[in-house]
Amino acid sequence: xxxxxxxxxxxxxxxxxxxxxxxxxxxxxxxxxxxxxxxxxxxxxxxxxxxxxxxxxxxxxxxxxxxxxxxxxxxxxxxxxxxxxxxxxxxxxxxxxxxxxxxxxxxxxxxxxxxxxxxxxxxxxxxxxxxxxxxxxxxxxxxxxxxxxxxxxxxxxxxxxxxxxxxxxxxxxxxxxxxxxxxxxxxxxxxxxxxxxxxxxxxxxxxxxxxxxxxxxxxxxxxxxxxxxxxxxxxxxx
Amino acid sequence: xxxxxxxxxxxxxxxxxxxxxxxxxxxxxxxxxxxxxxxxxxxxxxxxxxxxxxxxxxxxxxxxxxxxxxxxxxxxxxxxxxxxxxxxxxxxxxxxxxxxxxxxxxxxxxxxxxxxxxxxxxxxxxxxxxxxxxxxxxxxxxxxxxxxxxxxxxxxxxxxxxxxxxxxxxxxxxxxxxxxxxxxxxxxxxxxxxxxxxxxxxxxxxxxxxxxxxxxxxxxxxxxxxxxxxxxxxxxxx
Amino acid sequence: xxxxxxxxxxxxxxxxxxxxxxxxxxxxxxxxxxxxxxxxxxxxxxxxxxxxxxxxxxxxxxxxxxxxxxxxxxxxxxxxxxxxxxxxxxxxxxxxxxxxxxxxxxxxxxxxxxxxxxxxxxxxxxxxxxxxxxxxxxxxxxxxxxxxxxxxxxxxxxxxxxxxxxxxxxxxxxxxxxxxxxxxxxxxxxxxxxxxxxxxxxxxxxxxxxxxxxxxxxxxxxxxxxxxxxxxxxxxxx
Amino acid sequence: xxxxxxxxxxxxxxxxxxxxxxxxxxxxxxxxxxxxxxxxxxxxxxxxxxxxxxxxxxxxxxxxxxxxxxxxxxxxxxxxxxxxxxxxxxxxxxxxxxxxxxxxxxxxxxxxxxxxxxxxxxxxxxxxxxxxxxxxxxxxxxxxxxxxxxxxxxxxxxxxxxxxxxxxxxxxxxxxxxxxxxxxxxxxxxxxxxxxxxxxxxxxxxxxxxxxxxxxxxxxxxxxxxxxxxxxxxxxxx
Numbered sequence: 001x002x003x004x005x006x007x008x009x010x011x012x013x014x015x016x017x018x019x020x021x022x023x024x025x026x027x028x029x030x031x032x033x034x035x036x037x038x039x040x041x042x043x044x045x046x047x048x049x050x051x052x053x054x055x056x057x058x059x060x061x062x063x064x065x066x067x068x069x070x071x072x073x074x075x076x077x078x079x080x081x082x083x084x085x086x087x088x089x090x091x092x093x094x095x096x097x098x099x100x101x102x103x104x105x106x107x108x109x110x111x112x113x114x115x116x117x118x119x120x121x122x123x124x125x126x127x128x129x130x131x132x133x134x135x136x137x138x139x140x141x142x143x144x145x146x147x148x149x150x151x152x153x154x155x156x157x158x159x160x161x162x163x164x165x166x167x168x169x170x171x172x173x174x175x176x177x178x179x180x181x182x183x184x185x186x187x188x189x190x191x192x193x194x195x196x197x198x199x200x201x202x203x204x205x206x207x208x209x210x211x212x213x214x215x216x217x218x219x220x221x222x223x224x225x226x227x228x229x230x231x232x233x234x235x236x237x238x
Numbered sequence: 239x240x241x242x243x244x245x246x247x248x249x250x251x252x253x254x255x256x257x258x259x260x261x262x263x264x265x266x267x268x269x270x271x272x273x274x275x276x277x278x279x280x281x282x283x284x285x286x287x288x289x290x291x292x293x294x295x296x297x298x299x300x301x302x303x304x305x306x307x308x309x310x311x312x313x314x315x316x317x318x319x320x321x322x323x324x325x326x327x328x329x330x331x332x333x334x335x336x337x338x339x340x341x342x343x344x345x346x347x348x349x350x351x352x353x354x355x356x357x358x359x360x361x362x363x364x365x366x367x368x369x370x371x372x373x374x375x376x377x378x379x380x381x382x383x384x385x386x387x388x389x390x391x392x393x394x395x396x397x398x399x400x401x402x403x404x405x406x407x408x409x410x411x412x413x414x415x416x417x418x419x420x421x422x423x424x425x426x427x428x429x430x431x432x433x434x435x436x437x438x439x440x441x442x443x444x445x446x447x448x449x450x451x452x453x454x455x456x457x458x459x460x461x462x463x464x465x466x467x468x469x470x471x472x473x474x475x476x
Numbered sequence: 477x478x479x480x481x482x483x484x485x486x487x488x489x490x491x492x493x494x495x496x497x498x499x500x501x502x503x504x505x506x507x508x509x510x511x512x513x514x515x516x517x518x519x520x521x522x523x524x525x526x527x528x529x530x531x532x533x534x535x536x537x538x539x540x541x542x543x544x545x546x547x548x549x550x551x552x553x554x555x556x557x558x559x560x561x562x563x564x565x566x567x568x569x570x571x572x573x574x575x576x577x578x579x580x581x582x583x584x585x586x587x588x589x590x591x592x593x594x595x596x597x598x599x600x601x602x603x604x605x606x607x608x609x610x611x612x613x614x615x616x617x618x619x620x621x622x623x624x625x626x627x628x629x630x631x632x633x634x635x636x637x638x639x640x641x642x643x644x645x646x647x648x649x650x651x652x653x654x655x656x657x658x659x660x661x662x663x664x665x666x667x668x669x670x671x672x673x674x675x676x677x678x679x680x681x682x683x684x685x686x687x688x689x690x691x692x693x694x695x696x697x698x699x700x701x702x703x704x705x706x707x708x709x710x711x712x713x714x
Numbered sequence: 715x716x717x718x719x720x721x722x723x724x725x726x727x728x729x730x731x732x733x734x735x736x737x738x739x740x741x742x743x744x745x746x747x748x749x750x751x752x753x754x755x756x757x758x759x760x761x762x763x764x765x766x767x768x769x770x771x772x773x774x775x776x777x778x779x780x781x782x783x784x785x786x787x788x789x790x791x792x793x794x795x796x797x798x799x800x801x802x803x804x805x806x807x808x809x810x811x812x813x814x815x816x817x818x819x820x821x822x823x824x825x826x827x828x829x830x831x832x833x834x835x836x837x838x839x840x841x842x843x844x845x846x847x848x849x850x851x852x853x854x855x856x857x858x859x860x861x862x863x864x865x866x867x868x869x870x871x872x873x874x875x876x877x878x879x880x881x882x883x884x885x886x887x888x889x890x891x892x893x894x895x896x897x898x899x900x901x902x903x904x905x906x907x908x909x910x911x912x913x914x915x916x917x918x919x920x921x922x923x924x925x926x927x928x929x930x931x932x933x934x935x936x937x938x939x940x941x942x943x944x945x946x947x948x949x950x951x952x
Contacts, residue, residue: 036412174750188427189902220937223458274650424684426665461696512888662922667905699934
């Protein structure tokens, strides 16, 4: 009996387990859509009722699935404290805890479970190649993050001295300037805050020239790491 | 007779077929320009008349070309249901179907036919090299698209919790937040919606730091794939 | 005599020719600065006088330099119609032609002459490496430009159908929509035009997902070309 | 005695020196936070008092550290005029010089000292790899900066001619246009200035098509340099 359930719940390659996995994944997607729809203001009472029904149904199914997974696990403790075990619990817990509205957003974490499919089916190799490349460039990526943070802080201090007098409402403190620095250096540029003094504009020019270089570096690191970490399978194929 | 038409219509390397191809391509471009001009509001009646005349002329020519291509095709059924066969039909059909104004936009698909020239003349090698590189990185590109979609959804949920109370008109539901997430993570940053709360700004900072990395990854994948997939011709040349 | 002038004007490696080259380059920079300053509105009469004097002086020097270069050229006709010969002429001609105010902007082309220094002194190798890399990727870059143009046109047509009714003032015709398409796909995002309908926003999402990929491709091409085109000097050094 | 202090102050690998380094680094971070908090307008007197106390304490500690470093340095003159020696002095000097409010921003330079940790602990290899890659691409990077500056200037001149009449308030002179050119070519696009004439929009299109290429080049250079400069350690690991 336990072996039979295990063959279905833990994904093997037989037909029933695939149906089960597909059903759970579909329910995850439906659950995410209903979660999103629920946030729309002024829903009709009828719509709300349907959403609540789907909610109830999906939580019941996820709860059964969770206990089945514990039941079939060889090492129950290990599963409960594993990454996916915790996510499975977080996906249902908010519903039971006082039917809390705020905590329910944790449900979205369940979306992470979709990775499971990827891991099993095809993307195993791609992920491995990726992980290896990023691991080999770990130090350089950390270095880049550190440099970026320093650059952002310096930009914020600089622009604060140039603009705080001219625009006290937008550059009230260094914390406000940090917002400008982030939005500018990432080239998002919402346009809610921008320098208006000559000094601030010249400063922005230099910061952007350096910033473009900074943006270019992680791309270089990752593509360099990907090129170097030769995938044995690729070698054969090409 | 059929062989003679075939030598002209299906592009070989003789002079007549090149003239024919050039004539059709020029007509495609003219057709696209007139299509664009027609959308300008408050055109003079005289201009409208000229545009309609060009429209009629080009459709008649494209119709003749379509039937000639069917006539000379060795496997008529295959041509009709081929990619370019369907596009050729879509380019003229809207005109005949009740002279439908809305469907006429399908004409723009005819622009795709310009690829035919590329394929035949020079870019064959470049396209091959490209296709091979992208095919070898297919799994990684799909993985990236999946990760991007998850990141966009998480960003939308996050910003919804931070901003929906402060700006109910811009972050009314997760669907509205999704618009913000897309525009921010692609660094377009129109400036129509942006966070104003401290929480929302800090959240945006972290999302952007991760988002920049995500943007760096596909570039790395493609340039890595291009570098690895050695083009035998390049090898000789360099 | 001619040999002596030639040794100064055509850059060799002696001291006098370096002084001459430096003097001309400094004058080019001064000329560009005065050109920029002149556009500032409401200048004082005194400032205008000084700017005009610098203007006169630099044009006289550039004219003498131009005739000296013709004088010392082995093949005079070849120099006059060469790239830098034409630029040298364009830099002084506007001044003499009716002292035309509008044409004077051609002077800025003289800025290109600064490349001459680069070519001679140090950047020879870098430029060679570069030119070779870009030449080897020429077909792929042309292909990318073609694909980008098609993508921009399709985006414009698409957004026109979604937004023209909701925002007739911003998306009046496909030409107006083209402006939106360019600003969005390059991720500049000024915020002067953006979709407001649900259809337009969903369409923008898909266009941007593809657009990000398109932006990633030329980077991949160029860095791939740079990596492949091995510079013999680099090989030895590294 | 001197040897004992030296073993603590100059980072070796014993426990006390690590504690000392950690304490200084923590104080640097606290000092930066208080510096940022001080800029918030309308602070309560009590908060100001606390901030001033932290300020006094950190300056006293940094002063003691500075003199200890001079004391233990083998070559005192060399340390005082070294990069970190100057930064250490700049971090405390503004406080003593008339308790100058403006100069205190130099304190932020002290943040640079955090690099010291990186250099010593782990990132040595990553930094070396990096420095070598950037050094080998130095000429190409300088060339790119030069080309970018020319492109920005040309864009500014071009847009000035197209837009100065239509928008004299935003494109008053070439210096104003330069601001537009920088913000557009870096794809920040705040939206404070943008072309409104047809000519200006078409010009922007061409400038952006070239600008995207320019942005792609340094990425290509750096990733190419990183790929070429083989790190002997990486070779062994992969």
